[in-house]
Amino acid sequence: MSRLVVVSNRVAMPDQAGGASVGGLTMALAAALQHYRGLWFGWSGETTPAFTGEVHVRETGGVAIATIDLEDQDVQEYYNGYANTVLWPLFHYRIDLTEYERAFGEGYARVNARFADTLLSQIRPDDLIWVHDYHLIPLAQELRRRGLTNRIGFFLHIPWPACQLMTTLPHHQALVEALFAYDLVGFQTQDWLSAFEGYVVDELGGEVHDNGCVSAFGRTVRAGAFPIGIDVDNLTEIVKSATAAKSYDRAAATNVYRQLIIGIDRIDYSKGLEERFAAYAQFLETNPEFRERVSYLQIAQTSRSAVGAYQDIRIRLDGVAGRINAAYGTLDWTPLRYVNRSYGRDFLAGVYRAAAIGLVTPLRDGMNLVAKEYVAAQNPRDPGVLILSRFAGAARQMKSALIVNPYSREDVADAIKRALIMPKVERIERWEALMLGLRTEDVSGWRDAFVDALKTSQSKLHSVPDSAASAPGSPMLTPVPPTRLALDSAICPVSRLRRRKLAVLSPSDL
Ligand code: F6P
Numbered sequence: 001m002s003r004l005v006v007v008s009n010r011v012a013m014p015d016q017a018g019g020a021s022v023g024g025l026t027m028a029l030a031a032a033l034q035h036y037r038g039l040w041f042g043w044s045g046e047t048t049p050a051f052t053g054e055v056h057v058r059e060t061g062g063v064a065i066a067t068i069d070l071e072d073q074d075v076q077e078y079y080n081g082y083a084n085t086v087l088w089p090l091f092h093y094r095i096d097l098t099e100y101e102r103a104f105g106e107g108y109a110r111v112n113a114r115f116a117d118t119l120l121s122q123i124r125p126d127d128l129i130w131v132h133d134y135h136l137i138p139l140a141q142e143l144r145r146r147g148l149t150n151r152i153g154f155f156l157h158i159p160w161p162a163c164q165l166m167t168t169l170p171h172h173q174a175l176v177e178a179l180f181a182y183d184l185v186g187f188q189t190q191d192w193l194s195a196f197e198g199y200v201v202d203e204l205g206g207e208v209h210d211n212g213c214v215s216a217f218g219r220t221v222r223a224g225a226f227p228i229g230i231d232v233d234n235l236t237e238i239v240k241s242a243t244a245a246k247s248y249d250r251a252a253a254t255n256v257y258r259q260l261i262i263g264i265d266r267i268d269y270s271k272g273l274e275e276r277f278a279a280y281a282q283f284l285e286t287n288p289e290f291r292e293r294v295s296y297l298q299i300a301q302t303s304r305s306a307v308g309a310y311q312d313i314r315i316r317l318d319g320v321a322g323r324i325n326a327a328y329g330t331l332d333w334t335p336l337r338y339v340n341r342s343y344g345r346d347f348l349a350g351v352y353r354a355a356a357i358g359l360v361t362p363l364r365d366g367m368n369l370v371a372k373e374y375v376a377a378q379n380p381r382d383p384g385v386l387i388l389s390r391f392a393g394a395a396r397q398m399k400s401a402l403i404v405n406p407y408s409r410e411d412v413a414d415a416i417k418r419a420l421i422m423p424k425v426e427r428i429e430r431w432e433a434l435m436l437g438l439r440t441e442d443v444s445g446w447r448d449a450f451v452d453a454l455k456t457s458q459s460k461l462h463s464v465p466d467s468a469a470s471a472p473g474s475p476m477l478t479p480v481p482p483t484r485l486a487l488d489s490a491i492c493p494v495s496r497l498r499r500r501k502l503a504v505l506s507p508s509d510l
Contacts, residue, residue, distance in 0.1 A: 040065050090168070129150055182221055232435075278409050400437075
């Protein structure tokens with residue numbers, strides 16, 4: 001079996017099943033690596049005064065972890081800058097928050113080149129390389145420039161923006177061209193895949209083939225939707241742990257006469273927290289009979305705090321939460337408990353189980369695994385209700401949730417009321433349908449579907465002329481001239497071409 005080499009910006013192997021406080025992406029990658037016994041490569045999270053190129057390797061849980069340190073300037077320009085002040089807001093439809101600076105693009109290109117330089121020595125000839133997320137879009141192009149011919153796949157965990165938004169990015173074509181150095185490009189949902197295909201057709205004059213390949217820049221790659229799932233059995237085990245039992249008891253004890261609403265998010269403007277708080281206030285305002293009978297607990301972990309937009313949203317949320325409690329709170333009732341800290345998955349599993357409602361209302365989200373974990377943690381005989389934004393990728397699969405428009409306070413407030421009074425028989429029916437979906441499309445299905453597709457997606461003769469290497473001081477992502485590419489015709493036949501003009505997203509999405 002080929003070794004799997006996973007590359008992502010962050011590397012955080014959970015020490016044990018439920019103990020560590022790690023996000024869904026990390027859990028999914030850890031699960032994939034444990035299965036394939038591979039290598040996980042990424043940034044250590046540490047900085048060093050001058051980049052050394054030293055790779056620190058250690059082993060944990062049967063997985064080799066290789067990390068590099070970056071310079072402060074790298075972190076500022078690549079992580080805080082290009083990744084989180086340019087690509088993140090743009091890909092989440094917030095072009096009002098993107099602040100493109102040339103230095104950010106240069107830092108992004110420099111760090112991707114540093115990843116390629118240091119990763120190269122770790123690669124064996126038959127390794128499959130799986131690159132994750134928007135921090136590392138140019139990595140395959142950099143590796144190809146250094147002569148690597150292994151199969152390389154890319155998976156985007158966040159949305160792909162509509163064409164009109166994408167074109168607001170300086171050098172957008174160069175960024176997209178970098179994706180054509182991969183053998184397989186994966187998206188969370190058909191929506192994001194369609195948006196990407198729309199860009200290829202409408203902006204590049206490229207083509208979408210019936211067999212799932214797309215052509216542009218004289219190259220053809222396979223592109224597909226691979227919705228990420230969770231490890232359902234792992235979660236149903238964790239919910240039985242002593243820590244989960246304790247957190248369940250604590251959550252239930254403080255809500256003996258009240259129904260608990262739970263929200264768990266990173267503090268990020270894409271999560272729709274301000275809008276969610278406002279919808280909750282609307283619910284309390286228009287349904288006074290529910291006051292003191294509900295309690296909303298929002299656990300919100302601080303995130304990317306060096307980025308201005310994240311500092312701003314934090315200040316605004318503090319203000320909104322305070323105003324709601326001042327307006328509706330009573331001597332012994334705090335309507336909204338807003339907690340800025342992170343908890344382990346086992347602790348959260350107990351809180352999920354105690355909650356009558358899981359409130360997951362992002363304004364835009366690649367998938368959202370909190371929605372899935374909330375459902376998996378429920379008591380089958382008395383499950384809670386998931387309220388889910390239509391703009392989360394998860395809404396494509398989780399159709400038995402109460403699907404809401406997070407921009408509409410009334411809509412979300414109505415859904416809260418409906419969930420609180422929903423008869424048990426309906427709750428069970430909805431939960432069973434959701435659980436069936438979670439089991440059918442779980443994390444191992446996602447991993448195997450992507451890895452199997454990568455194994456059979458190899459494009460041949462990737463060769464990038466030397467002249468195409470980044471010139472020092474060039475803008476980020478120097479466009480690469482079209483390369484010669486002979487595709488394995490059995491894998492990506494270029495017959496049955498289709499030029500698709502796609503109505504990518506409806507005007508209301510913009
Ligand atoms: O899921 C998107 C993502 O950016 C991941 O790549 C990342 O691990 C996670 O969100 C948390 O973000 P950050 O690493 O910036 O804290």
